[in-house]
Amino acid sequence: MVLLSLVAPAAFIAAVVLIFGLVYALWILGTLGCAAVLLAFVARLWLRCTLPSRKQGFVAFFHPFADSGGGGERVLWCAVKALQDAYPSLQILIYCRAGLTPRALCLRASSAFFLDVQDRFQVVPLMHCDLISPKRYPRWTMLQQALGSVQLAYDALALAVPEVVIDTSGWAFMYPLFRLAGVRVASYTHYPTISTDMLQRVTSRQATFNNNSKIAADPIKSLAKVVYYFIFAAAYGAVGGWANVVMVNSSWTRQHISQLWWTLKKPSLVYPPCNVSHLAALPLDRKLKSLFLVSVAQFRPEKDHEKQLHAFSLARERAHADTQRTPSLSSEAVLAARLKLVGSCRNGEDEQRVANLKKTTSELGLDAHVDFCVNAPFSEVQQLLGGAVGGLHTMVDEHFGISIVEYMAAGVIPIAHNSGGPMMDIVVKDSSGMVGYLCENKEEYADAITQVLSMDQEKRMSIAAAARRRALHFTDKGFQEAFLECLEAGVLPSNLHR
Structure with missing residues (x-):
């Protein structure tokens, strides 16, 4: 009984405090709300008086x-x-x-x-x-x-x-x-x-x-x-x-x-x-006289071109090690391939970024295997997409990824980051089958690069055709x-x- 007599007043006091607390909070919110409404009303009147009349239609x-x-x-x-x-x-x-x-x-x-x-x-x-x-x-x-x-x-x-x-x-x-x-x-x-x-x-x-x-x-x-x-x-x-x-x-x-x-x-x-109509006209059964990958993206920091260079270097290192043990067509294809970085520079910072990427290329011993195509016209980009077998994209949480859709429309197998729009909307497996690769680290990118460069023509065309069908979801x-x-x-x- 003593315990109940102590608990009851405590519960009553807590309830009273809670009620008054809620009332006070609502009063504060109401005051702020009224102030906001008044401020908006004054701002609206001021704008109507100072701005020109609205153009109907x-x-x-x-x-x-x-x-x-x-x-x-x-x-x-x-x-x-x-x-x-x-x-x-x-x-x-x-x-x-x-x-x-x-x-x-x-x-x-x-x-x-x-x-x-x-x-x-x-x-x-x-x-x-x-x-x-x-x-x-x-x-x-x-x-x-x-x-x-x-x-x-x-x-x-x-x-x-x-x-x-x-x-x-x-x-x-x-x-x-x-x-x-x-x-x-x-x-x-x-x-x-x-x-x-x-x-x-x-x-x-x-x-x-x-x-x-x-x-x-x-x-x-x-x-x-x-x-x-x-x-x-x-x-x-x-x-x-x-x-x-x-x-x-x-x-x-x-x-x-x-x-x-x-x-x-x-x-x-x-x-x-997405510009799929022009690119979808490119032949899937292309003559692969020179095996190469493309990367189409502005030279901005979030595009992470560094990862592409390191992944390409790792794929070549693995291929070179395999060749030392047992020479194969797969390893030879990787070692013969080139990477073409295609993108625009907006300002001096982007130009410096390209210079740093070229320095990294040299440090990795890739000078003879990497090309920089800076501010290339669309006609040149389209020509490159018409000959590439794979397309790299390494930005984390890319909101959509138009360049990935362009890869797919052109018959280029995409190798994109496993996040954002590429993961949720674009490089998704449907009834058409596999349309590309999703990766997160340079090891996974190197694996995908090796697979794309070394796959036979029949399999490549099958994936490229499915990718093109998927790209047609994103038309003008x-x-x-x-x-x-x-x-x-x-x-x-x-x-x-x-």
């Missing part, structure tokens, strides 16, 4: 570097073409860096991507695109780029306020600004600004290209970076929730955006348009249909008719 694309030649730009121009074909009378704006003209952009889209885009759109010139350049911010890069994107978005709105804006470059922090200005927002995300994988690597103090080894080795600095990343991730999730329509380019990206963005509806999966037409369906369901004016 205008749709704008936000893509500051629209003249670049990457996969993101191919998405942009396929999206523009989709809207032009479906709605010929639609008024389209392109927010992009100053100095570009519709004619020049259309010529670029034609030469780089074989896309026939009409120049019946207007360019809205952005004068300060350096605000989102990572080179401008040696510290707190993500945060400062995010703030820079908001300023750039305001500059864009000060010139023209459309009815709809389509972001194809991934700057989510500007979405609230567009919405407060009365603009509906559609987002096509290629790669999350911050991902749960990045959070995990920083938390576990794993040194990578985006987590400096000095910070990873210091527990205090690592803790500070963990706090910074988690706060940034929460803010990123909040601003992402302002988009009316959310599209992503792969299952991997959708998984991360679903975890981070504060949205009720699951993001729509819209595979990017498929992208355009899915893209328009998402826009029509969420942001396009209801009075538009095809």
Whole structure:
């Protein structure tokens, strides 16, 4: 009885404390919520007073570097073409860096991507695109780029306020600004600004290209970076929730955006348009006069060309050792093969990266077996894909992997990293059979390289044919249909008719 008399008051006190705690927490949240609503209301009024009037029936694309030649730009121009074909009378704006003209952009889209885009759109010139350049911010890069994107978005709105804006470059922090200005927002995300994988690597103090080894080795600095990343991730999730329509380019990206963005509806999966029609015309039964592998990727740190060189070197070492014991056609094929690194350089840092890769090539004794094809035109890339037997891709957590699809369309057997889009969407075994190899470390890459280089022609053609069939899942037409369906369901004016 004494025990019960002691427990009962304690339980009563705990319940009272819990109730008052919940009430206080709700009061705090309510106060913050009211403050946020008031702030949004004031910001909306201010924007309506300072910005030009909204252009009814205008749709704008936000893509500051629209003249670049990457996969993101191919998405942009396929999206523009989709809207032009479906709605010929639609008024389209392109927010992009100053100095570009519709004619020049259309010529670029034609030469780089074989896309026939009409120049019946207007360019809205952005004068300060350096605000989102990572080179401008040696510290707190993500945060400062995010703030820079908001300023750039305001500059864009000060010139023209459309009815709809389509972001194809991934700057989510500007979405609230567009919405407060009365603009509906559609987002096509290629790669999350911050991902749960990045959070995990920083938390576990794993040194990578985006987590400096000095910070990873210091527990205090690592803790500070963990706090910074988690706060940034929460803010990123909040601003992402302002988009009316959310599209992503792969299952991997959708998984991360679903975890981070504060949205009720699951993001729509819209595979990017890949240039498969021209490449699929290449013959599978090619004359293998010279046996070689290709690697098609920009010379950026995350593409990890170093791993490719070390894996190729390891495959050659194994083949050389086998030849010493028992000569075979398999070992001879590996020793006779070449590796061709094909990619573009964006700036001086990329050029220095190529110089370092050439130094590594020399150190590994591969000078006579590795070729660097820097800034090669598409015609040369297509020719190389028409003769290669295997294609290397070593980026960890690649969001999609357009170059892998291009390998497969051309009949080149892909050897890709076992993560991200390649694992979840592209190099997947279906009814067609095996379409390529997935690897994680240089030993596995060396095994795959050896198998691809030494397999007989019949088996190679069987895998290449299955890979080509798989690549046909990622066409321009498929992208355009899915893209328009998402826009029509969420942001396009209801009075538009095809």
